[in-house]
Amino acid sequence: MxxxxxxxxxxxxxxxxxxxxxxxxxxxxxxxxxxxxxxxxxxxxxxxxxVDYDYHERQGEPLYASLNSEQKVIVDGVLSAVERRLGGCFFVDGPGGSGKTYVYTAIYHLAIARRFKALTVAWTGIAANLLPNGRTASSTFRLIVADQSRTSNMKRQSKEARDLMSVDIIIWDEAPMAPKLALEAVDALLQDLHQTSVPFGGKIMLLGGDFRQVLPVVEKGSRFDMVHACIKRSVLWPLFHTFRLTANMRVSADDVSHKRWLLELGDGLLPVDGNLDAPVPTDLICCGDIVTAVFGDLLSGSSPDLTDAVILTPRNVDALRINDAVLDLLTGLKRTFLSEDEAVVEHPSDSLNFPTEFINKMTPTGLPPHALHIKVGCIVMLLRNLDVANGLCNGSRFIVRQIGQRVLICEHAVGDRQGYQVLIPRIDCYYTHQMLPFRLRRRQFPLRLSFAMTINKSQGQSFSKVGIALHDPIFSHGQLYVAFSRCRSRKGIVVHAAQQLMRNIVYDEVLR
Structure with a gap:
């Protein structure tokens, strides 16, 4: 209570x-x-x-009063559509830091204050946690990830379906990260629930994002595959009216030139060589150790600013290595928890072909490590959806506050729930892949260290200090733009790159 x-x-x-x-x-x-x-x-x-409507009015009115002119046009237009109850599809297009989340939050509270029901979702857990009562789109709509999110397994008679049917407006952040199949699956689900052919069951759909940022992940996909998978290539895209935000609310007034540079970076207008490499700006070069440059004195004690700094890297293997290095510098006793691993096979005798020692060495994407090293005060990321309605979703970041043998007491690091404590137990985590002849079961705390993370995982967040570790080059559209736009100020960015070069991949056909 x-x-x-x-x-x-x-x-x-x-x-x-x-x-x-x-x-x-x-x-x-x-x-x-x-x-x-x-x-x-x-x-x-x-x-x-x-529902405490007065609470939502108290939250929404000050937000509305502080909106800039571009933001007010969006809020007024969307709320007007909600009140007319005629449905409608909208997309808020704006660069990182343009105040999209601020707009969503204002609309959410004001819609509820006016006795409408609003739902907030995002494609990633991290982005969802930045929204009021945000949840991941896949869990909210029961999208079947194994089926590339092309279908939903929500039952029409379930409580989830009844709740969804009562919603008036759906706010969906970081929509460009979602495959078009997911958007089309949600449309089919809502039409089925309401027994109508009206798009999205007649609900107001407010999507938002920045197509300069990363696109849907297509494993081993080509440029064509990734572009074809994005929502701009959906048959539903012509239904959306686009609002544009141009003012960057994340950079300070003296960073106006940096804002222009960011947009040129995202639009692919910076000069590059034949390998798409551009020189790292001289004022951003990190010549020494990037861990020290980013965290410095923050590691000497329990500083709340530790959550406001991060190191970003294109590949998961580099993030794992950097995380271990940062943990070693953090004060306090290091605890190590070993997982219980098993190769789940059709015939029990086949498990002998996969020794435990071999399985222990595996740390595939999305799975906690066999040996989880943590300290009180360290930053971790949740790798599974434990309680989505309360912010315990894949990608959420936490601060470890107490360490027990079977449960960890952690604290939300960002978003609407910042400061709230939660209990995280050991659970069975499963991993399957078409190249693996078995299903990997790992019983472990579903966590990884999160001082460093992949660029894709960082989308939707902002920090005061960002280190960009380019030990390996960028490999996909929008990654470099996402990395640089995570920081509120240019003064907080440092870059460590081989030969002081950074690769910038931009698919201009997505931006048109």
Whole structure:
């Protein structure tokens, strides 16, 4: 209940939210909540009766008052469409730092204050955590990832479906990262739920993002494959009216020239050689150790600024190596947790072909390491969806506060839930790949260190200090632009690159 009081709810509403939250958690495990709670609380399908509309008005009105002229045009236009209840599709196009998240947050609170139901989603967990009550699109719409998100397994009679049907507006951030198949699957799902052929079931769809940033991941895909997979190539794209944000709210007034440079970088207008390499700007070159340059004195104690610095790299293997190096410099006792690994095969005797020692050495993308090294105060990233509704989703960043043998007490590092503590247990994590003759099961805390992360994982976040480690060159559209635009100021950026060159890959056909 205290969690909800801290969010500004009245005592009565906070109590209702607390009981609802407990009941929903019990129900998620397939149990009947009335068996455990001997008290009258709202039915699970009746959560709307405890919405604190005054709270959302208190949140939304100051946001609206502080919008710039471009942002107000978007908020007014979208809210007008919501009130007309005629449906409509919109896309907010703006570079990193142009205030897209600010617009989404204002619309979310103002729509609810006006008695409409709003839903916020993003393609990644990190971006979802920056939205009010944000969730990942795949979990919200029950998209089948193994099927390339082309279908949903949501049942029409489920509570999830009933909740989704009651939504008036869906706000979807970082939409350019999502494959067009996912957008088309959501359209098909909403049409099916509402038994109509109206696009998206007649709901207001507000998408947003920046096509200068990374596109949908297509494993071993060509340039054509990645461009063809993006939402601009969807049959639904002509339905969307585009709003544009041009003012960069993330850079300071003295960084105006840097803003122009960022846009030239993202648009592919900077001079490059035959390998698409450009020289690193001399004022950004890191000649020494990038870990020291980025974190420096922050590692000597428990500083809240530790979450506001990051090292970005194109490849996962470099992020793992840098994370271990940063942890060694962080003060405190290092604890190591070893996973329990198993090769899951059709015939038990086949498991003998895959020794445990071999499996222990595997750290594929999306799986925690066999040996997880952590310290109190270290920054970690969650690798699985544990409780999406409460921000425990894939990609979320946390600060480790207490270390137990079977559970870790962690604190949300960013977003609407910053400062709230959560419990993270060991769980079974599975990994499958068409090139592997078995299914890997790893029982471990579903975490990785997150002082460093891949550029793709960083999309949607902003930091005061960013180190860009280009030990290997950029390999996909928009990665260099994403890396440089994560920092609020040019003064906070340092670049460590081989031969002081940086590769910039831009697919101009996506930007047209």
């Amino acid at each position: 205290e969690d909800f009081l801290r969010r500004g709810y009245s005592e009565a509403v906070a109590e209702s939210h607390a009981f609802y939250d407990i009941a929903e958690r019990i129900t998620s495990f397939g149990k009947e909540w009335r068996y455990y709670l001997d008290i009258d609380i709202p039915l699970l399908s009746d959560i709307a009766i405890i």
